[in-house]
Amino acid sequence: MPxxxxxxxxxLLKELIEKESKSEVIKLMDDLxxxxxxxxxxxxxxxxAKFIYLLLDNEKASDVLVEIPDSDRRRFLKVxxxxxxxxKFIEHMDSDDAADIVAExxxxxxxxxxxxxxDVEQAGDIVDLLEYxxxxxxxxxxxxxxxxxxxxxxxxxxKEISAQAEEVDEIYYIYVVDDDEKxxxxxxxxxxxxxxxxxxISNIYNADVKSVTTGTRQExxxxxxxxxxxVAIPVVDDIGRLKGRITIDDVIDIVRExxxxxxxxxxxxxxxxxxxDRVFEVLRARFPWLLIxxxxxxxxxxxxxxxxxxxxxxTELAFFIPLIAAMGGNVxxxxxxxxxxxxxxxxxDIESTSRKIFKExxxxxxxxxxxxxxxxxxxxxxxxxxxxxxxxxxxxxxxxLFASMFGTIIPLLLNRFKIDPALATGPFITTMNxxxxxLIYLAVGKMFFGIL
Amino acid sequence: MPxxxxxxxxxLLKELIEKESKSEVIKLMDDLxxxxxxxxxxxxxxxxAKFIYLLLDNEKASDVLVEIPDSDRRRFLKVxxxxxxxxKFIEHMDSDDAADIVAExxxxxxxxxxxxxxDVEQAGDIVDLLEYxxxxxxxxxxxxxxxxxxxxxxxxxxKEISAQAEEVDEIYYIYVVDDDEKxxxxxxxxxxxxxxxxxxISNIYNADVKSVTTGTRQExxxxxxxxxxxVAIPVVDDIGRLKGRITIDDVIDIVRExxxxxxxxxxxxxxxxxxxDRVFEVLRARFPWLLIxxxxxxxxxxxxxxxxxxxxxxTELAFFIPLIAAMGGNVxxxxxxxxxxxxxxxxxDIESTSRKIFKExxxxxxxxxxxxxxxxxxxxxxxxxxxxxxxxxxxxxxxxLFASMFGTIIPLLLNRFKIDPALATGPFITTMNxxxxxLIYLAVGKMFFGIL
Numbered sequence: 001m002p003x004x005x006x007x008x009x010x011x012l013l014k015e016l017i018e019k020e021s022k023s024e025v026i027k028l029m030d031d032l033x034x035x036x037x038x039x040x041x042x043x044x045x046x047x048x049a050k051f052i053y054l055l056l057d058n059e060k061a062s063d064v065l066v067e068i069p070d071s072d073r074r075r076f077l078k079v080x081x082x083x084x085x086x087x088k089f090i091e092h093m094d095s096d097d098a099a100d101i102v103a104e105x106x107x108x109x110x111x112x113x114x115x116x117x118x119d120v121e122q123a124g125d126i127v128d129l130l131e132y133x134x135x136x137x138x139x140x141x142x143x144x145x146x147x148x149x150x151x152x153x154x155x156x157x158x159k160e161i162s163a164q165a166e167e168v169d170e171i172y173y174i175y176v177v178d179d180d181e182k183x184x185x186x187x188x189x190x191x192x193x194x195x196x197x198x199x200x201i202s203n204i205y206n207a208d209v210k211s212v213t214t215g216t217r218q219e220x221x222x223x224x225x226x227x228x229x230x231v232a233i234p235v236v237d238d239i240g241r242l243k244g245r246i247t248i249d250d251v252i253d254i255v256r257e258x259x260x261x262x263x264x265x266x267x268x269x270x271x272x273x274x275x276x277d278r279v280f281e282v283l284r285a286r287f288p289w290l291l292i293x294x295x296x297x298x299x300x301x302x303x304x305x306x307x308x309x310x311x312x313x314x315t316e317l318a319f320f321i322p323l324i325a326a327m328g329g330n331v332x333x334x335x336x337x338x339x340x341x342x343x344x345x346x347x348x349d350i351e352s353t354s355r356k357i358f359k360e361x362x363x364x365x366x367x368x369x370x371x372x373x374x375x376x377x378x379x380x381x382x383x384x385x386x387x388x389x390x391x392x393x394x395x396x397x398x399x400x401l402f403a404s405m406f407g408t409i410i411p412l413l414l415n416r417f418k419i420d421p422a423l424a425t426g427p428f429i430t431t432m433n434x435x436x437x438x439l440i441y442l443a444v445g446k447m448f449f450g451i452l
Numbered sequence: 453m454p455x456x457x458x459x460x461x462x463x464l465l466k467e468l469i470e471k472e473s474k475s476e477v478i479k480l481m482d483d484l485x486x487x488x489x490x491x492x493x494x495x496x497x498x499x500x501a502k503f504i505y506l507l508l509d510n511e512k513a514s515d516v517l518v519e520i521p522d523s524d525r526r527r528f529l530k531v532x533x534x535x536x537x538x539x540k541f542i543e544h545m546d547s548d549d550a551a552d553i554v555a556e557x558x559x560x561x562x563x564x565x566x567x568x569x570x571d572v573e574q575a576g577d578i579v580d581l582l583e584y585x586x587x588x589x590x591x592x593x594x595x596x597x598x599x600x601x602x603x604x605x606x607x608x609x610x611k612e613i614s615a616q617a618e619e620v621d622e623i624y625y626i627y628v629v630d631d632d633e634k635x636x637x638x639x640x641x642x643x644x645x646x647x648x649x650x651x652x653i654s655n656i657y658n659a660d661v662k663s664v665t666t667g668t669r670q671e672x673x674x675x676x677x678x679x680x681x682x683v684a685i686p687v688v689d690d691i692g693r694l695k696g697r698i699t700i701d702d703v704i705d706i707v708r709e710x711x712x713x714x715x716x717x718x719x720x721x722x723x724x725x726x727x728x729d730r731v732f733e734v735l736r737a738r739f740p741w742l743l744i745x746x747x748x749x750x751x752x753x754x755x756x757x758x759x760x761x762x763x764x765x766x767t768e769l770a771f772f773i774p775l776i777a778a779m780g781g782n783v784x785x786x787x788x789x790x791x792x793x794x795x796x797x798x799x800x801d802i803e804s805t806s807r808k809i810f811k812e813x814x815x816x817x818x819x820x821x822x823x824x825x826x827x828x829x830x831x832x833x834x835x836x837x838x839x840x841x842x843x844x845x846x847x848x849x850x851x852x853l854f855a856s857m858f859g860t861i862i863p864l865l866l867n868r869f870k871i872d873p874a875l876a877t878g879p880f881i882t883t884m885n886x887x888x889x890x891l892i893y894l895a896v897g898k899m900f901f902g903i904l
Binding site: 033035158161162171172188189190192193194210226227228229231248249251252255256259260262263264266267268269279282283286287289290293294296297298300301304305308311312315316318319320321322323324325326327329330331333334337338341359362363366367370371374375378425427431434438 | 485487610613614623624640641642644645646662678679680681683700701703704707708711712714715716718719720721731734735738739741742745746748749750752753756757760763764767768770771772773774775776777778779781782783785786789790793811814815818819822823826827830877879883886890
């Protein structure tokens, strides 16, 4: 029966570690995929984790280390000497994972680890990768590739691939280069198998290959791979020389991260909150939005208190404060998240900005009319005071219009100035809409009630 | 110079179509990837699109049709006769895409199209696929696979693969089955190339293969492929027979969809809003949340009007209504979206529910204390009335506690009852928190001001 990850099995494992029953632990780990081991590491102490890492063979230990959360890895690597980090872990990783992990180390340790790596070529690859921006194609690519020269034959290729293939986990594509190492095209293993061994590569490769340059932003890489359904994409430098490749599994992580970032923004959380996080970390992630909310609330109180006399005279005005605030906030978030999503989905902007705004104005006018009418009908039958009925309807109409406009224009503006448009779905705009709503409501109310 | 998609080039294309310059249009389309053609279709009328589809060769036309948005495709296929749908499009698609598109057709047309497909085996595959639930592994898998028998040699394999490979675009894995078609394991092309032609497959395949059954939910498929970094996963039936495979590009779409659904829920939009949507569609997607917001606002007005006398006596109480409402709403959304995200990220639930709630209570208590203190300090120095200062602080404290609890418990409850927990980030809970906040605030206020 395979080891299943649940409370009981983890208790068992902890006991075995405590008793230092090495052979038993090894047997349990044998059945598990590195991703599963990484998952259960989450429930072990650093000492327990260390015990397991040392029992695993180097390949598997490295795979597990790549899979665990960044913060756990950082904590764990802190207790290991540089030579172990290099020989047990880094030397058995693909260059992209190795570079990511080396980048997480303190600068001093980084140098020591790099110097401990036996294979100088590998160390060089890692150093090269560290040069690139973290969120550029260069920063996420791996240097391991299967490359053939356009002048070779199928037979030479097969022989060369056998030699190269050892260090590459999976061969998705074989890249074809010229004598200057410039990317010419791509060749599938299928093509290689289906052709005679004497065929020249230049006759069978596919020159229509999508590539990105080392400086391409990772979001754009994800868009391109998603759009063209690619499992791997080659990365070239500015003069077209093949430098590395990016595989789809890294791209899924990018898609997920991007989506999570936007989600956290709209739900008012700063940064990642992971299930294992401690109270303080959760608190810190939630604090900023709440603080802005508090300041907005105080500002609201200031606005209302400056109208204290009106409120005293016409107390009924206070009844609809929550309604106006809620509607303004909701409409604003809706508008901006639609814009943010359309920007994030990478749809090319053929619909012009003016047309986009025209459409949003139409939606806003309709929405405002519908809800102003609904609240008018309700108040007409339930409120004795017609002035209140007029005030609420008219101000709701204006508030919805304003909130829609801000919600649409602000993310577009942010995007134009290369600022993350998702900021617009965050606390600032919502709070701004709340206050603006109050001001409009009070102004309209005063007008109808004929108070100054 | 390749054709670039922008306003001018689309104008040019439209002109060429108007003049029916077939050869010119064909030349422009030759340079473009199907995904690019799909993108520009968005700006053409149905008649213009039809003109282009008919000029493209069948393979490319089918690829384009698969890439365009569902609603456009449905509109377009409505104007085509069943025999064209079959011969021009369906016959040239992978079975999964074919089944998806046939499923979109009206039942009558569906039958006609299926009967028009010349290759009865293909039609049979499509019919088989249509049997599965749309969001199950069976519903998203393709029937095209490269399969070999465990008893074959490498030489037989290579020959068989050459025969099978024609209908499979890319070979990620070769699946190994026994004589009963039961999945035994997986073989990489790399292994095949690196071994002697006389080697028996049973000696070289990897038996440690992850698979899913036809009934597995698509979200779970995505989780498994993501966790184990797979580019394709085999799908088996309940007795282990190999039925199909799911490739990574479909999974990226699932990840994206899931993330979008949660995002839309928290930002108050129902269903997909696509950039090209018309005013009415956008309005419909936004209407439900706003309606709930309006009803919540009305309920708020009812609550406040039932305390009209208190508000008349102590008008200052009205000042902090927006603050209390905003903080309650924000805290609630934060709590529930953290829970929703941890459920969505598929992290196994080792942290027990009771521990989760204990942690949330700690965070809530701390948050409540901090913000109650902050507003106390502000009011202490700015408000003349100490009763107001006490009221606002104490009720903010209670409101934050309640909102955190609801925000945490409700998505957990929904999830236990197999309801999408993301509902908790939607309008109901936010509105409920608003009202609850008002009730608490007024009750506390009355207590301090000694009004009954």
